[in-house]
Amino acid sequence: MEYERIIQAAAGQPWAIDEAKGKAIAEFLAFKASGGHYTPGEVAARISDKRAETMRETPGATAVIPMHGVMFQRAGMIDQMSGGVSTEQVGAAIDAAAADEEVKQIILHIDSPGGAVYGTRELASKVIAAKERKTVIAQVDSVAASAAYWVASQATEIAVTPGGDVGSIGVIAIHEDISRRLEAEGITETIISAGKYKAEGNPYEPLDEEARDHIQSRVDEAYRSFVDAVAEGRGVSVDEVEDKYGQGRMLSAQAALRAGMVDRIATYDETVARYVGSRQSAGRGDKNRYSRRALAARMATTKSGAPA
Numbered sequence: 001m002e003y004e005r006i007i008q009a010a011a012g013q014p015w016a017i018d019e020a021k022g023k024a025i026a027e028f029l030a031f032k033a034s035g036g037h038y039t040p041g042e043v044a045a046r047i048s049d050k051r052a053e054t055m056r057e058t059p060g061a062t063a064v065i066p067m068h069g070v071m072f073q074r075a076g077m078i079d080q081m082s083g084g085v086s087t088e089q090v091g092a093a094i095d096a097a098a099a100d101e102e103v104k105q106i107i108l109h110i111d112s113p114g115g116a117v118y119g120t121r122e123l124a125s126k127v128i129a130a131k132e133r134k135t136v137i138a139q140v141d142s143v144a145a146s147a148a149y150w151v152a153s154q155a156t157e158i159a160v161t162p163g164g165d166v167g168s169i170g171v172i173a174i175h176e177d178i179s180r181r182l183e184a185e186g187i188t189e190t191i192i193s194a195g196k197y198k199a200e201g202n203p204y205e206p207l208d209e210e211a212r213d214h215i216q217s218r219v220d221e222a223y224r225s226f227v228d229a230v231a232e233g234r235g236v237s238v239d240e241v242e243d244k245y246g247q248g249r250m251l252s253a254q255a256a257l258r259a260g261m262v263d264r265i266a267t268y269d270e271t272v273a274r275y276v277g278s279r280q281s282a283g284r285g286d287k288n289r290y291s292r293r294a295l296a297a298r299m300a301t302t303k304s305g306a307p308a
Contacts, residue, residue, distance in 0.1 A: 014218050015174070065097065067111070068109075069085050070085070071116060072118075073088055073116060085115075094130050106137070108137065110140050110143075110144045112147075113146065117171065128154050135157075138155035138158045149166050153234055158262040158263050160264075162265050169247075170223060173215045175203070245259060246259070
């Protein structure tokens with residue numbers, strides 16, 4: 001029942017995610033809900049982009065905040081889905097770095113296919129607030145798809161590694177009908193509910209037209225918010241975003257630069273050298289380093305309500 005509840009939660013919200021990754025997640029959940037089993041390694045290979053987090057410490061007054069993997073609002077869903085990034089935790093790290101007087105610039109180190117729309121608007125707002133006080137660089141290394149690009153588009157500037165891709169500006173909702181699979185296994189689910197739409201979109205029966213229309217309206221609403229945010233963040237019109245920013249497709253680094261989706265093509269090391277090496281003296285490096293461990297501690301302190 002655990003994965004069936006996750007299926008319902010996933011189907012009940014729009015996703016700003018690369019279509020292939022979204023489909024992989026839906027297939028994974030349906031397989032698990034029907035009693036299938038994967039080893040931990042197989043789970044990670046199917047749905048997680050989580051890498052070994054060995055973020056290098058950077059000298060100077062720079063906070064490097066990683067955004068690696070599928071985006072969810074809260075860490076609890078990440079634990080269930082075996083890897084990803086919590087928009088709440090990233091937001092806490094951004095707040096802490098923005099409030100720190102010794103930090104002069106923030107680098108969002110992004111490699112993400114996007115994820116849930118829930119929490120994405122809020123994280124984008126934190127980036128907007130932070131760039132009023134600090135330079136915020138979105139370093140794409142190597143993918144910023146959908147919700148990840150939504151957040152990146154709000155930064156002071158976007159850099160993408162030469163072999164990277166950005167885009168997938170769109171919103172998707174996936175309904176997984178597992179009724180025939182359960183029937184084949186001799187399992188019958190009976191839903192008892194009150195409220196006309198309470199059981200709408202459940203995975204135990206096909207999606208009816210009224211439910212489909214409602215889901216489509218939510219997808220359209222989230223898409224409009226997405227496009228408006230990108231237009232505002234990049235300083236272009238909505239029409240330009242819809243016409244030139246890939247129309248839901250991913251663009252290569254070179255194509256994205258031509259379209260105005262990014263500001264420069266640069267590797268992570270080149271971006272660090274540009275903002276750290278050229279602006280900070282070696283003598284201050286040890287004092288102002290920001291490691292993943294330090295950021296995690298600051299995020300935990302912020303969440304607890306104590307001063308950051």
